Amino acid sequence: MNTDTTGRQSGVRYEADEKPPVLLAIGLGLQIALLTVGGVVLTVAIVGRAGGVSESYLTWGVFAAAAISGTTTIIQALRIGRVGAGYVLMMGTSGSFIAICISALAQGGPALMATLIIVSSLFQFLLSARLSLLRRILTPAVSGTVIMLISVTVMPIAFDMLGGVAEGVSSSAAPVTAMATVLVTIGIALKARSSLRLWAPVIGVAAGSLVGGYFGLYDTDRVAAAAWIGLPEGSWPGLDFSFGPVFWALLPAFMFVTLVGAVETIGDSVAIQRVSWRRPRAVDYRAVQGAVAADGLGNLLSGLMGTVPNTTYSTSIAVTELTGVASRMVGAVVGLAFILVAFIPKFLAVVLAIPNPVAGGFLLVLLSMLFVIGMKLVVQDGIDYRKGLVVGMGFWIGVGFQNDAIFPAMLSDFAGGLLRNGMTAGGLAAMLMTLFLEMTAPRRHRMEADFDLAALTKIRAFLEEFASRQGWGRETADRLMAASEETLLTLIPQDDETGQRRRLLLVAHREGDSAVLELVAATGEGNLQDRIELLGDERAVETPEEMEVSLRLLRHFASSVHHQQYHDTDIITLKVDVRPTHSGDSS
Numbered sequence: 001m002n003t004d005t006t007g008r009q010s011g012v013r014y015e016a017d018e019k020p021p022v023l024l025a026i027g028l029g030l031q032i033a034l035l036t037v038g039g040v041v042l043t044v045a046i047v048g049r050a051g052g053v054s055e056s057y058l059t060w061g062v063f064a065a066a067a068i069s070g071t072t073t074i075i076q077a078l079r080i081g082r083v084g085a086g087y088v089l090m091m092g093t094s095g096s097f098i099a100i101c102i103s104a105l106a107q108g109g110p111a112l113m114a115t116l117i118i119v120s121s122l123f124q125f126l127l128s129a130r131l132s133l134l135r136r137i138l139t140p141a142v143s144g145t146v147i148m149l150i151s152v153t154v155m156p157i158a159f160d161m162l163g164g165v166a167e168g169v170s171s172s173a174a175p176v177t178a179m180a181t182v183l184v185t186i187g188i189a190l191k192a193r194s195s196l197r198l199w200a201p202v203i204g205v206a207a208g209s210l211v212g213g214y215f216g217l218y219d220t221d222r223v224a225a226a227a228w229i230g231l232p233e234g235s236w237p238g239l240d241f242s243f244g245p246v247f248w249a250l251l252p253a254f255m256f257v258t259l260v261g262a263v264e265t266i267g268d269s270v271a272i273q274r275v276s277w278r279r280p281r282a283v284d285y286r287a288v289q290g291a292v293a294a295d296g297l298g299n300l301l302s303g304l305m306g307t308v309p310n311t312t313y314s315t316s317i318a319v320t321e322l323t324g325v326a327s328r329m330v331g332a333v334v335g336l337a338f339i340l341v342a343f344i345p346k347f348l349a350v351v352l353a354i355p356n357p358v359a360g361g362f363l364l365v366l367l368s369m370l371f372v373i374g375m376k377l378v379v380q381d382g383i384d385y386r387k388g389l390v391v392g393m394g395f396w397i398g399v400g401f402q403n404d405a406i407f408p409a410m411l412s413d414f415a416g417g418l419l420r421n422g423m424t425a426g427g428l429a430a431m432l433m434t435l436f437l438e439m440t441a442p443r444r445h446r447m448e449a450d451f452d453l454a455a456l457t458k459i460r461a462f463l464e465e466f467a468s469r470q471g472w473g474r475e476t477a478d479r480l481m482a483a484s485e486e487t488l489l490t491l492i493p494q495d496d497e498t499g500q501r502r503r504l505l506l507v508a509h510r511e512g513d514s515a516v517l518e519l520v521a522a523t524g525e526g527n528l529q530d531r532i533e534l535l536g537d538e539r540a541v542e543t544p545e546e547m548e549v550s551l552r553l554l555r556h557f558a559s560s561v562h563h564q565q566y567h568d569t570d571i572i573t574l575k576v577d578v579r580p581t582h583s584g585d586s587s
Helices: 022-050 055-078 095-129 140-162 173-191 200-214 220-225 245-274 285-305 315-323 328-343 345-352 356-379 385-402 422-439 455-469 474-491 528-533 545-557
Strands: 091-093 310-312 445-450 503-511 514-521 560-566 569-577
Touching (some): 022 095, 022 315, 055 328, 091 285, 095 245, 095 285, 140 173, 140 422, 385 422, 455 503
């Protein structure tokens, strides 16, 4: 995304907490819903038909999926308590669950599938609450790799859709229709003014549909036959509490796919923050926790209603970057539209009647942007040869498994075909390599103390001993102490009258010619990383003079500062050069 000389992201017209004109929010929300509701419906149809279920169940499953997707999209946008990201993250049926849900339907029916989804969703709530414990495994590099592999996984579907026309239709119908969609969308997105750029997706799809209609590709009969308002003809499939051998055989696979879905949600919730503000901000991991919790709620509701699990749709990030509108109002409109679609078969038929070449052309544009967003996540904190190897191997392992190029005879049927999904295989490989790096990293030294100024004496003794063990002199120990002291001063609230006793964990280890200090403490109000970035900016929110002094000193002593904020926990990571420097930068 382009940035101007002040560091602002020039593509963002409305930030997450801004309110665009009502008509604009409604129009954009409806067009996003229009372009994504088909995927919600088609995933349920694919899973159900492959699993051999009745048309009655499919009717129910589609209704439930649309209603749940709308509800959880609203929760993601508005954030209720600690559930929801507070950003425009569309929710919809998860493609990661397709293979394993088909197995559950084939072996035990909808009731067994529903029970497995409910049990595995509980794992996601636990992951949300303890996300800070996995911060060294579920890194931006891992999340970025998973997002890039989403494009790899879905792109073959987009390519197939480009030529998806019935027999007897003109051979030029598919390429001309797809080309019209892609060229109109890209042309408007690249050259139009920002106000018109907002409508690039819907104009491109409309243009493609008109061209497709000329060739007879648009299914007008489906639209004419659909009712305007109606409820599903099917009924709730129930739950299976027998917990037989099939349940226990499939549960591990459901748990792992749930973890992979959570990693995808983490990547999406990190990426959406990158494109939702004019000025780059440090990632708020409380929003990430909220996104994972909302994902878990969506899966729980999906299990209770007996339909395919939910997940965040990565197209949210691509559409937000394409339009420049990140307002939460848009997310609420998308959610309401999904819920309405569940009760309006006619509108659903209009979406489903869009020709495959049109949908494939639009997916091609969005997935291309999504791949680049994944790349940005990978390199956001710099990249060394270790991270590069993790990302490179994870990506190509995912590509290999997605294309059945890696020992297909031995591994294609493993765990119900789990590894045939490139996102799953590559994401697992990246996580395992990252875990290996953590397990073989240099020994970390740690200490605990009460979170107050009295801890400074204990911290000094700890850091002097740590520096001595590394063979560093007194000057380095003083530099480490100064960085830790300024961090502590900025974190301790000046007017904390709660009387609540809090603890501080300090972890130190060596990384090349630098020392890395990690301070884990109770949550503060502001992000140190953002505050340091804004030093000297006249437009920034005013900082108390004594705090600004500490921040400037911290920027001097530490070569980098990263502040991760979780619910009830702050994690500040400082990198301090061993040799004294005249100035430091903060990232």
